[in-house]
Amino acid sequence: MLGVAFTTGVLLALVGGTDAHRCVAPGSLVSKMLGQLDRSVSDTKPPNPSVLLAMNLAGGSGSSANQLLLRLIQEEAVKKARGRMTSGQVALLVLALLSSCKNPQQVQALGQSINLVHVLQQKTDEEVASLETVGVPSTTLFSVSLDALALCLVRAGGYESAAVALARQVLDPKKTIDVDTRAMAVQALVCAYGHADLQSVQDLLWKAVSGVTNDLLDEQERRGGLIGNIYSMGVALQALETSSKFYAPRQWDCEQAFDVVYRHDYQQPMAIAQVLPALVDKPYLQAASVNCDASTTASPDQGFSPPPSLETTKEHEAATIEVHYCILNTLIGKHFNNCTSVEVPAGSVLLKVLEAAEKKEPDTFSFKTEETFWGPMVVSIHGLAANPQDRTYWEFLSGEDALEEGVGTYKPHNMEHILANFTTY
Numbered sequence: 001m002l003g004v005a006f007t008t009g010v011l012l013a014l015v016g017g018t019d020a021h022r023c024v025a026p027g028s029l030v031s032k033m034l035g036q037l038d039r040s041v042s043d044t045k046p047p048n049p050s051v052l053l054a055m056n057l058a059g060g061s062g063s064s065a066n067q068l069l070l071r072l073i074q075e076e077a078v079k080k081a082r083g084r085m086t087s088g089q090v091a092l093l094v095l096a097l098l099s100s101c102k103n104p105q106q107v108q109a110l111g112q113s114i115n116l117v118h119v120l121q122q123k124t125d126e127e128v129a130s131l132e133t134v135g136v137p138s139t140t141l142f143s144v145s146l147d148a149l150a151l152c153l154v155r156a157g158g159y160e161s162a163a164v165a166l167a168r169q170v171l172d173p174k175k176t177i178d179v180d181t182r183a184m185a186v187q188a189l190v191c192a193y194g195h196a197d198l199q200s201v202q203d204l205l206w207k208a209v210s211g212v213t214n215d216l217l218d219e220q221e222r223r224g225g226l227i228g229n230i231y232s233m234g235v236a237l238q239a240l241e242t243s244s245k246f247y248a249p250r251q252w253d254c255e256q257a258f259d260v261v262y263r264h265d266y267q268q269p270m271a272i273a274q275v276l277p278a279l280v281d282k283p284y285l286q287a288a289s290v291n292c293d294a295s296t297t298a299s300p301d302q303g304f305s306p307p308p309s310l311e312t313t314k315e316h317e318a319a320t321i322e323v324h325y326c327i328l329n330t331l332i333g334k335h336f337n338n339c340t341s342v343e344v345p346a347g348s349v350l351l352k353v354l355e356a357a358e359k360k361e362p363d364t365f366s367f368k369t370e371e372t373f374w375g376p377m378v379v380s381i382h383g384l385a386a387n388p389q390d391r392t393y394w395e396f397l398s399g400e401d402a403l404e405e406g407v408g409t410y411k412p413h414n415m416e417h418i419l420a421n422f423t424t425y
């Protein structure tokens with residue numbers, strides 16, 4: 001009896017290093033999300049590599065939407081990767097193609113061919129050079145994490161210096177780095193750790209990953225399962241799924257964190273694309289290990305509906321709501337601080353408020369947006385444009401709190417005070 005118990009104990013301990021606490025979402029939720037991703041694909045919209053990556057990781061590579069998206073992404077790669085695309089955007093293309101079992105070093109489409117890995121190496125080198133000289137990347141640390149992860153998965157040179165630079169950033173006590181970015185860094189660092197030869201590099205990577213993951217676990221414990229905000233959960237869960245040996249012997253209560261995700265009804269394809277891989281326990285780190293022959297087609301929605309949550313909006317009593325809207329620049333050039341009140345139909349997204357304000361006082365509240373995979377991003381207000389080189393942007397707040405969604409999805413309530421503040425990141 002003792003022998004059996006001992007053997008079982010040893011087996012559990014052996015397995016425990018990596019597999020102690022696996023959580024996987026119900027199949028009905030996975031099918032529902034795969035269906036949402038399928039329906040987001042269209043040949044009239046820019047193809048989203050995060051969507052292809054998530055579909056493939058979740059076993060949805062057999063659908064016609066998946067095949068269409070793969071073709072559009074290959075075309076996008078040959079047309080745009082060398083030019084304006086940021087390093088992180090190229091990294092997402094590489095990850096998406098790897099997850100479709102395509103060779104990113106030889107992408108062929110439209111009669112052209114491109115070595116995406118080579119392009120990514122060049123763009124990553126620029127990011128690392130910027131980090132080393134001015135202490136910030138040319139784009140974002142989130143992008144650099146994607147870069148290091150993609151290069152590491154294809155074992156291409158350049159990932160180690162990116163990973164080392166990332167590790168130094170996350171360990172720097174003077175830097176405040178958001179949860180999403182630190183979580184994304186974890187997967188890159190875990191990959192690099194697995195291939196690091198130098199003890200000093202291994203020690204640095206270990207310290208960074210165990211520091212970040214313990215912080216994520218502390219936050220989950222403090223906040224009843226929530227890590228960052230509801231849209232950070234996808235990358236946070238992916239990080240914790242890949243790093244159990246870095247926080248051992250501490251255990252992760254994955255059920256508690258998954259429950260937080262189950263209570264939210266994700267609608268944006270981009271949000272689903274980050275959370276779905278975590279829900280099937282197939283983080284981005286596994287992008288190069290997808291079995292492309294064993295795909296299941298997304299079956300039509302099987303009726304998963306999230307449990308009723310506090311986020312469900314109440315029936316609006318009034319047909320219109322009044323929203324107070326201010327724009328503030330105390331950062332550069334001629335400072336300004338203008339406010340107005342506008343009425344919009346109840347249930348409108350914030351974009352409608354900005355449009356109503358512009359219509360009322362075009363000289364003051366004019367604005368511009370740019371389409372991104374998260375929806376429209378406000379890039380200019382009152383003639384003052386955000387500039388990635390200066391790291392300036394228009395931040396949106398409700399009262400004192402930064403909004404957790406953009407103007408295309410956030411729905412203000414009656415008498416809410418919205419502030420657009422020109423600031424830096």
Ligand code: B12
Nearest residue numbers: 088089142180231232374375377378395396403404406425
């Ligand atoms: C870095 C970052 C930013 C940077 C982008 C800087 C830059 N030039 O790249 C800055 C600080 C400007 C930013 C701003 C905002 N962000 Co932001 N951002 C991120 C982060 C951490 C990484 C994005 C990234 O680098 N991706 C990798 C690259 C390769 O992909 P990409 O498609 O090229 O990235 C572009 C978009 O992501 C876009 N972008 C970044 N954030 C947002 C937010 C919205 C609403 C939109 C439409 C676009 C957008 O900027 C990138 C460059 O063009 C993500 C985290 C995540 N989980 O994805 C949050 C994230 C996307 N941001 C978020 C939010 C809420 C915002 C703000 C609305 C915050 C606020 N209160 O003002 C604002 C946007 C306001 C506006 N003007 O419209 C949410 C979006 C959630 C949602 N459901 O919509 C995320 C998921 C963070 C979170 N967990 O809350 N962000």
